[in-house]
Amino acid sequence: MSYDICIVGSGAGASPVAYTLAKAGAKVVVIEKGPWLTEKEFFKDELAISLRDSYNPKLADEQHVIEEEYVTENGESYWQGESTSDSGWSFWNGNVVGGSSNFMSGYFHRLKPIDFRLKTEFGAINGANIADWPISYDELEPFYAQVESEIGVSGKVVKHPHQEPRSTVDFPYPPLAEHAVSTWIDEAAASIGFHAMPVPRAVLSQPAMGRKSCEYSGYCSSYGCSSGAKGSGRAALLNHGVATGNLTIIANAKVYKIDNDDQGKVTGVNYYDSQGRKKSVAAKIYVIACQAVETSRLLLASKSAFFPNGLANNHDQVGKNLVFSAGGTGQGDFYFDELNEQKKAELKQVGPFINRALQDWYQIDDKSFSGANSQGKAKGGTIDFLFYQNPISRAQGTQRDESNALVWGEQLKKNLIQEFTTYKTLRFEVFNDWLPTNDCFVSLDEEVKDKWGDPVAKVRIGSHAHDLQVGEYLAEKGAKLLEELGAKNISTSVSSYPPTNLMAGGCRFGDDPKTSVLDRNCRAHEVDNLYVTDGSFMPTGGSVPYTFTIYANAFRVAEQIKSRWQAFSAEV
């Protein structure tokens, strides 16, 4: 069967294109590797979500090879890969219809104008491949507004030193119910001159668009949403796309190769169906959005006479400049016996959201900061506050004593009671730019193959030292707030390891085909009818979680694709 638009992947990068084009009347097919689940198949089940990771492939079936840097006794460093089927370190983030957007926390911070011109604002940093974006914030702004309305973002705009310009006064949905600790944070922040701000969330605070509002189960981050309130690509867009009658979703279908003709134009997409049989589909325009690592893998695997190094890769740029999110975490404990009854009751509340962030240092301007810029100026980031739930994981910390020996019997029970009933931990997460470097990229592994017999992606995960400096600077600020709140056992962990759920880049967009894979409209420089609409396009990642920007950019590109398709249709 032939379609107008063929989209590989179904998450935040894919669903806006499917939705926009299906509504415009194009015949659209979405090919998704995972199963098509609905709200009825998402539960607050720690085994399913976390301990058995059941919304992702088995790592024995589908793995990545992760390359880390090692140093010998002689001080020589080298890169060595390890298959994730051996390490257990999964790089999958939700292989189902709607992709990882089903499991996001939905912290929907926009990028800020400065994120689009990092090189111009702060200059080059040695060892980093920083590039300005080919578009400005103003070009993306209308699509952020569209996402807020169509995905459904709940929040409240407040005056803030780093508030980005907006075309709408406020969010379309009022803030979600807030945890009492949000007020604690506001007061503590004000007392030390910080500006705590409400976090916009892609979770409906009111029923709308055929979806229910949030039910406040207290389990949101990393869990699939059973009410439909969370703005996954599936709940918010694909369902409406399917309702037009123009969108076909082929689930359990793994695309392994994209074909092209002798002019380099894409002619079809090959996939294995649910039974492992080879099938193919053709369309006029093709869109790839499999999340950064897998998008690069698919392009690299699609070799032909015209593209011997992989589709759209005659300038050897595919897979390069992969970025994650730098930063880390911090936490502090509040002991119930040190609080009065009211505060204790407030702290123990489960259900509402903390929804507080600090962005005071989105741009660092502090002479004491010894980053790359001698004037103490650098791109900073975002600090978000949250609670974790997951009781089984929490219990796992109680099975050893201080000398690391196993405990059981009465001691184990005592440890469990102590762990669960005497205190609560408030956490924060730091998000800052993961600078693109030559040590972070995707290639194809030459030995390890997935269950279909295709080479898996090899991911080198080197990071830039500057990321740690910024992360530590921000983590200290988060810790300072916890201190003001009276938290105990405050600790921070800033890491050069990538958070595997926050990935972008690999097919950066730009005006020069020699240094970028995609043009400013996310069409491949080398392939006339090929677009990439997931986070792969980002030359730099910004200092907030990616999903909001991926959605916004995909809506932007969808308008371009719609115009192309309408032009094609008019020719016919």
Added chain:
Amino acid sequence: MLPNSFFDNSFFNKNYQTPSWLKDKLSRRTLLKSAAGATAIISMSSMSFAETKKSYETALVSDPWQTLNSVLMHLMPKSASGPSAEDIRATHYLYNVVYHQPTEQEEVDFVFKGVGWLNGYSQGQTKMNFSQLESIEKELMLRAISGSTAGENWLAMLIGYLFEAMLSPPAYGGNPNGVGWKWLQHQAGFPLPSDGQRYYELPKRSVVQPAQAQKITMSVHNGTEKLKVNNKGTRKA
């Protein structure tokens, strides 16, 4: 003095190395990932839940389940301080892990191997199986085997299953009426899965008939160390 052959087939086998699946299960890395929502390696098994109850009750009166039940009860005994392994139905939960959850065969084998090793050691020391011992002797046996790597691994794995039995949704066979949650004042989320909605009963992924995933083992880096040793940076996003 026990013969050397005894040690080859016991917790005290000097050649025992923690298998990779277990390393990952017990590692800090997994803990961190689990805290934020990721990972674990599973495979498929398929027995209907209806068969469980009858066969579980039959199984419980003989080994290996008699010993496993006895060990779990010792690890989490009846007392005034909170529910016991029996109260959280830990053995029943573990039975489901072995026969209903799609647990890796290696892991199942290790559960049972440990029973053999424990009773072998118990017989060697006391001429009795573990389950026949008094509490003080049981404690001595478990303390002794926890001094070996394999014994420590086995006990840590069982304690991990105690936590799962105590704090997972009741549909998995433990935590009846949320007794573990109530004890630890933990407010569970909703909706919870019922029978037919457990993680291994979700709609299946695509299958592949002929080919099998190729797995290779990477070389071990003797004499080298990682340049950067940090906690994994997983965040909720």
